[in-house]
Amino acid sequence: MAYLDTIVTKRSNQKNSYIEASKKLTQTRQKEIRQWIQNEQVLCSLDSNYFESRYAMICNEKGEIFQFSNRQSQEVFDQVIAGFEDLEVAIEILCLKARQQGISTKVALKFLHRMLFIPHTQSVMASAQAEKSELIARILNICYEKCPWWLIPRRTTERVGKMMGFDNGSILSIQSGTQPTGIAQGWTPINIHISEIGDIPNPQKVIEEGLLRATHSSRRLFQVYEGTGNGNTGWLADKWRSAKEGWPQGRSRLFPMFISWPLASDLYPEADWLRKYPVPDGWVPCHETKKHVLRCELYIRSTDYLARVCGASWQMPRHQQWFWEFNYLEAVKSHTQKIWLSQMPADDYEALTGKNDTVFDQDVIEISSHQRERNYTAYAIVGESIDEGFEPDDSIVDYERPRIIVRWESHRGQKFEWMMVPLKSFDESEESNALDKVLVFHEPLPGRDYSIGIDTADGLGKEDDDRSVCNVTMNARDDNQDVQVAELVSNRINPPQMVGFAACLGAWYGAATIDPRGAKFCIEQRSRPGDDCQLQLKLMGFNYHHEMVMYDKKKVTEKGGHKQGWYTNPWSRPFLMNRFVDAINNQWYKPNSPYLIKELENLERKITASGKTRLEHQDGKKDDRVLAGALAYITRHAFDILADRAQKRYAPQEELPDLNMENANTGLVSVGGW
Numbered sequence: 001m002a003y004l005d006t007i008v009t010k011r012s013n014q015k016n017s018y019i020e021a022s023k024k025l026t027q028t029r030q031k032e033i034r035q036w037i038q039n040e041q042v043l044c045s046l047d048s049n050y051f052e053s054r055y056a057m058i059c060n061e062k063g064e065i066f067q068f069s070n071r072q073s074q075e076v077f078d079q080v081i082a083g084f085e086d087l088e089v090a091i092e093i094l095c096l097k098a099r100q101q102g103i104s105t106k107v108a109l110k111f112l113h114r115m116l117f118i119p120h121t122q123s124v125m126a127s128a129q130a131e132k133s134e135l136i137a138r139i140l141n142i143c144y145e146k147c148p149w150w151l152i153p154r155r156t157t158e159r160v161g162k163m164m165g166f167d168n169g170s171i172l173s174i175q176s177g178t179q180p181t182g183i184a185q186g187w188t189p190i191n192i193h194i195s196e197i198g199d200i201p202n203p204q205k206v207i208e209e210g211l212l213r214a215t216h217s218s219r220r221l222f223q224v225y226e227g228t229g230n231g232n233t234g235w236l237a238d239k240w241r242s243a244k245e246g247w248p249q250g251r252s253r254l255f256p257m258f259i260s261w262p263l264a265s266d267l268y269p270e271a272d273w274l275r276k277y278p279v280p281d282g283w284v285p286c287h288e289t290k291k292h293v294l295r296c297e298l299y300i301r302s303t304d305y306l307a308r309v310c311g312a313s314w315q316m317p318r319h320q321q322w323f324w325e326f327n328y329l330e331a332v333k334s335h336t337q338k339i340w341l342s343q344m345p346a347d348d349y350e351a352l353t354g355k356n357d358t359v360f361d362q363d364v365i366e367i368s369s370h371q372r373e374r375n376y377t378a379y380a381i382v383g384e385s386i387d388e389g390f391e392p393d394d395s396i397v398d399y400e401r402p403r404i405i406v407r408w409e410s411h412r413g414q415k416f417e418w419m420m421v422p423l424k425s426f427d428e429s430e431e432s433n434a435l436d437k438v439l440v441f442h443e444p445l446p447g448r449d450y451s452i453g454i455d456t457a458d459g460l461g462k463e464d465d466d467r468s469v470c471n472v473t474m475n476a477r478d479d480n481q482d483v484q485v486a487e488l489v490s491n492r493i494n495p496p497q498m499v500g501f502a503a504c505l506g507a508w509y510g511a512a513t514i515d516p517r518g519a520k521f522c523i524e525q526r527s528r529p530g531d532d533c534q535l536q537l538k539l540m541g542f543n544y545h546h547e548m549v550m551y552d553k554k555k556v557t558e559k560g561g562h563k564q565g566w567y568t569n570p571w572s573r574p575f576l577m578n579r580f581v582d583a584i585n586n587q588w589y590k591p592n593s594p595y596l597i598k599e600l601e602n603l604e605r606k607i608t609a610s611g612k613t614r615l616e617h618q619d620g621k622k623d624d625r626v627l628a629g630a631l632a633y634i635t636r637h638a639f640d641i642l643a644d645r646a647q648k649r650y651a652p653q654e655e656l657p658d659l660n661m662e663n664a665n666t667g668l669v670s671v672g673g674w
Contacts, residue, residue, distance in 0.1 A: 037150050037151075040151060041117075041151060044113070044116075044117060044151065045117035045118070048109070048110055048113040048114075049078065051109075051113050051117075052068050052070075052109050052113070053067075053068070053069065055146075055147050055148070055151060056068040056109050056143050057142060057143055057146035057147075058105060058109075058139060058142060058143060059138070059139070059142055065142060065146070068105075068109065068143075070106075071101070071102050071263065071264050071265070071266060071267075072263040072264070072265060072309055072310060073097070073101040073102055073103065073259045073263035073264050074101075074102050074103070074105075074106045075309050076257075076259060076263060076305055076306060076309050077095075077103060077106050077107075077257075077259075078106075079305055079308055079309060080093065080255070080257055080305050081093075081110075081222075083305075084255075088219050089217070089219055090217040090218060090219060090220075090221040090222070090223075091221065091222045091223070091224075092217065092221065092223050092253055092254050092255060093223070093224045093225070093226075093254060093255050093257055094225050094226075094239060094240060094243050094254035094255065094256050094257070095224060095225065095226035095227075095257045095258075095259065096226075096227070096228075096229060096236075096240055096256070096257070096258045096259075096348055096351050096352075097226060097227075097228060097258065097259035097351070098228065098259060098260060098261035098264070098343065098344050098345055098351070099228055099261070099343050099344065100264060100267055101259045101261075101263060101264050102264065103195075103224075103226050103259065104136060104139075104193070104195045104226070105139055107125075107193045107224050107226075108125065108136055108139045108140055108143075108193070109139075109143065110222070111123045111125065111140075111172065111191045111193060111222075112140050112143055112144065114170075114191060114222070115164075115166060115170035115171075115172060115191075116144075116147075116151075116152045116153060116166065116168075116170070118170070119168040119169045119170060120168070120169035120170060121169075121170040121171075121190065121191060122170070122171055122187060122188065122189040122190060122191070123170075123171070123172040123173070123189055123190070123191035123192070123193075124172070124173050124174075124175060124183065124187060124189040124191070124192050124193070125172065125173075125174050125175070125192075125193045125194075125195075126174070126175040126176055126183050126193070126194050126195070127176060127194070127195045127196050128176070128195075128196040128197075128198075128199035128200050128201075129176060129196075129199070132176075132195070132196060133174050133175065133176045134174070136174060136193075136195070137162075137164075137174045140164060140172070141164075144164075152166075153166040153167045153168040153170075154166065154167045155167075157171065162174055173187065173189075183206055183207075183210060183211060188214075189215075190218075190220045190221050190222065191222045191223070192211060192215065192222070192223035192224070193223070193224045193226075194207065194211070194224075194225045194226075195226055195227060196226075196227045196228075197225050197226065197227040197236055198227045198228060198229065198230025198231070198234075198236045199227070199230065203234075203235040203236065204235055207225065207235075208235070211223070212253070217253065225254065228342065228343060228351065229342050229345065229348075229350075229351035229352045229353065230342070231342070231352065231353075231354050232352040232353065232354035232602075232618060233354065233618045233619045233620040233621065234619075234620065237352050238620075239254070240256060240348065240352065243255070243256040244256045244348070245429060256348075257305065258299075258303070258347065258348045258351065260296055260299060260300060260306070260345065260346060260347065261324075261344040261345065261346075262296055262300075262316055262317075262320050263306075263309075263310070265317075265320070268320060268323055268344075269319065269320070269323040273323070274319060274323075277322075277326060279318060279319055279322045280322075283322060285321050285322075285325060286325060286329075288325075288328060289321055289324060289325040289328070292324060292328075292346050293316045293321055293324075293346075295346035295347055295350070296316055296346040296347075297314060297315060297316060298347075299346060299347040300314050301313065301314055324344065327340060327344070328340055338353050338354075338357070341353045349362065354604060354618055356604040356605055356606050356607075356618075357604065357605045358601070358602075358603065358604055358605075359581055359600075359603040359604060359605055359615055360581070360584065360585070360600055360601065360603065362601075364584065364585055365597065365600060365601045367587075368584070368590075368591055368597050368600065369594070369597055371590065372590075372591065372592045372593075372594065372597060373441040373442070373592040376439050376440055376441045376592070377401070377422055377423075377439075377440050378422070378423040378424075378425075378426065378434070378437040378438065378439055378440075379404070379420040379421060379422055379423060379437065379438045379440060380392035380397075380420070380421045380423055380436070380437060380438070381418055381419070381420055381421075381438060381500070381501055381504050382418065382419050382421060383406075383416070383417055383418030383419050383500070383504065384416040384417060384418060384500060384503070385416075385499055385500035385503070386418070386500040386501070386504075387497060389492075390436060390492075390493075390497075392421055392423060396423050396424050396426075397421055397422070397423060397424070398422040398423055398424045398425075401422035402422070403419055403420065403421055403422065404419070404420040404508070405417065405418075405419055405420075406418045406419075406420060406504050406507050406508045407507070408503065408506075408507035408540070408541070409541075410539075410540050410541030411541045411543075412541070414540070414541075416503065416507070416540065418500070418503075418504040418507075420438070420504070420508075423437060428594055431595055432463075434489065434595060435467075435489055435490050435491060435492075436488075436490045436492060436493075437488070438486055438487070438488045438501070438505070439486065439487045439488075439593060440485070440486045441483075441484060441485050441486065441487075441592040441593075442474065442483065442485040442486075442592075443485075444485075444508055444509045444511065444512035444513075445474070445512060446512050447512070447514045448474050448475070448512060448513060448514065449474070449475040449513050449514060449515055449520075449636065450472060450473065450474055450475065450485070450509040450510065450512070450513050450519040450520070451472075451473050451475055451519065451520045451521075451522060451632045451633075451635050451636050452470060452471065452472050452473075452502065452505060452506055452509070452519050452520070452521050452522070452632060453469075453470075453471045453473065453522050453523075453627075453628040453629060453630065453631030453632030453633070453635070454468075454469070454470050454471075454498060454502055454521065454522070454523040454524065454533060454628060454631065455468065455469045455524050455624050455627045455628045455631065456468045456493075456494070456495040456498055456523070456524065456533055457491070457493075457494070457624070458494055459490065459491065459492050459493045459494030459495075459497060460491070460492075461491055461492045462491065463491065465491050466491075466622070466624055467489050467490060467491050467622065467624045467625075468489070468490050468491075468493040468494070468495075468497075468498055468624075469487070469488070469489050469624045469625050469627070469628035470486075470487070470488040470489075470498065470501060470502055470505060470628065471484060471486075471487055471596075471625065471628035471629045471631070471632045472484070472485050472486035472487070472505055472509055472519075472632070473485065473589075473629070473632035473633060473636075475636040475637075481587060481588060481589060481590045482583070482588060482589045482590065482632075482633055482636070482637075483589075483590045483592070484589075484590060484591050484592045484593060484596065484629065484632075485509070485592070486505060486509075487592075487593045487595075487596065487625070488501055488505070489595065489624070489625065495531075495532045495533045496532045496533070496536065498533045499532070499533055499536040499537060499540075502521070502533065502537060503537060503540055503542060505519075506518065506519045506521065506537070506542050510542075515544070517543070517544035518542065518544055519542075519544065520544045520545070520546065520635055520636065521534070521537060521542060521544065521545045521546065522545070522546035522565070522566055522631040522632060522634065522635035523537075523545070523546075523565045523566065523631070524565065524566045524567075524568060524627065524631060525563075525565040525566065525567050531565070534564065534565050538564075545564040545565060546564060546565060546566055546631075546635040547562075547563070547564055548562075548563045548564065548565060548566060548567050549638070566631055566634075566635075573614075574613075574614075574615070576627075576630050576631070576634050577615040577626075577630060578615070579630070579633070579634055579637070579638070580626070580629065580630035580633055580634065581603075581615065582642070583633055583637070584600060588633075588637075589629070589633050591629065593625065595625060596625040596626065596629055599617065599621070599622060599623050599624075599625045599626045600626060602617055602618045602621040602623075603615055603616070603617060603618075603623060603626060604616060604617070604618050
């Protein structure tokens with residue numbers, strides 16, 4: 001390339017610029033040079049990596065301009081898009097990553113390559129803020145300006161930080177997520193890159209309704225949405241979880257790609273940092289570091305597109321372990337460790353770390369998910385006091401299973417009858433499919449005790465509203481578990497409407513209970529007309545209800561209450577929730593509903609304005625099932641002595657035989673008469 005600059009002269013006038021070749025060149029030499037240039041143009045047009053490795057110049061974090069070469073994270077990106085190109089299908093990626101993995105730079109080079117060598121390519125690149133969008137433009141400008149004049153088309157349009165156009169008809173628009181008009185509005189781009197998507201205002205409208213609906217998955221389409229986690233709620237977190245679950249089933253448009261922080265090995269840590277903070281002699285990683293390293297290694301080894309680059313037996317280098325621990329412990333001291341984890345995650349779970357601490361460790365959630373009952377039956381309930389609007393459509397009724405008739409006679413001689421209609425299996429990945437259905441994990445067993453926790457709601461049918469929940473639990477004592485046996489959840493059932501459903505389940509499970517009073521109800525009492533459910537059940541003859549006891553009294557007895565039901569207030573809610581959390585952690589309670597387990601996973605410890613801790617759902621999530629489960633549990637176990645239960649669990653199951661010491665060599669030496 002340097003040779004070509006020595007044999008040409010660049011000239012310009014007021015209108016045009018042009019290049020003259022040296023008159024000393026023979027025609028043969030001119031032909032050879034022309035053929036070489038054409039060959040380079042062809043090779044670059046066919047292979048973007050050829051172009052990047054020979055002609056792409058970029059500016060690094062130190063402000064130095066140098067020849068681009070792939071990081072491991074960028075090599076992973078190449079491997080992923082190569083798979084789509086082999087299939088000749090659209091490249092559509094949702095990239096969740098640690099900070100500064102070079103994905104924006106890599107995508108910018110891919111887009112520039114397409115614009116330079118594929119005529120009439122329309123591209124859009126945008127970030128959350130206009131300032132960050134200008135940084136993207138800087139990457140492209142530096143690379144273009146450093147390319148040799150004979151390789152690329154001339155630039156015809158240039159609006160700094162806004163637009164780039166070329167004389168082959170290609171054009172790039174650089175936009176931002178905060179602009180008044182939608183991104184790419186009125187355009188039909190085939191290259192789309194949106195960075196820092198976690199910070200895009202109103203992503204449902206900008207991305208979901210705008211870009212994804214305006215683009216079509218042809219083989220020419222290349223779109224990448226990338227960013228760091230930015231919390232465990234909101235559009236990005238939901239979109240990631242949906243894509244991760246749906247992609248293996250062929251039900252996600254976007255490919256979920258996660259890039260862990262160790263893949264930027266030239267940056268984490270830099271050589272300058274290691275010279276300043278060398279790994280101490282004899283340094284042993286702390287427990288948190290070891291745990292984090294194992295997460296990194298497990299994720300990278302078990303993720304195919306990462307293992308292809310890093311190797312199936314990849315291990316984190318010692319200097320990277322030291323770098324992580326150094327910064328983690330510093331973050332702990334400033335109480336910013338959750339920010340550190342979300343910015344430098346081992347896996348996608350850490351990348352979606354929320355602002356508040358989750359109540360349950362992931363190990364507890366995984367155990368509950370693994371042990372839950374998966375062979376359950378869904379029923380609809382029809383009969384006494386059940387509105388016709390809750391009768392099931394014929395298309396979802398399972399006519400091969402028997403229907404269950406449930407009867408109840410009140411103390412006043414009133415007779416009630418319900419029918420439990422079995423329903424077909426449904427896709428449980430969509431929670432809406434389970435609403436208004438009774439999920440039965442275990443049918444009633446004779447000689448057991450059952451409790452029913454109920455949390456009522458307004459039942460307006462809106463997706464974002466609270467839900468009415470009825471949780472049926474089989475109770476146990478000593479070292480045995482309480483087990484969730486049934487669950488009904490609805491956003492259409494109000495307190496009076498819950499009566500029929502609760503009465504049917506109370507009669508069905510109550511007939512099997514060893515207690516002559518039947519199943520025990522624990523219903524949250526509300527300031528609004530939420531007492532209707534409890535009152536109507538009592539009028540129907542269901543008289544076994546939780547008695548609200550003031551647990552802070554000097555003398556506390558289980559029958560010392562003057563009101564029935566559960567009254568939630570600033571002291572009773574922490575008592576209720578903490579006891580249920582203890583039951584889940586110690587496996588005193590076995591949740592079977594996948595949706596209850598999901599709510600447990602989304603439960604957080606939040607700090608109120610007064611400085612108190614409150615266990616509550618994440619923003620945008622719900623905890624109605626958790627509350628109903630806690631009610632069903634606490635009504636049977638409020639007066640348990642926890643130390644006694646734990647002692648019975650870990651005590652030997654049978655008495656050990658006496659030791660025979662006759663032939664034992666104890667190795668003891670007699671000293672001082674002993």
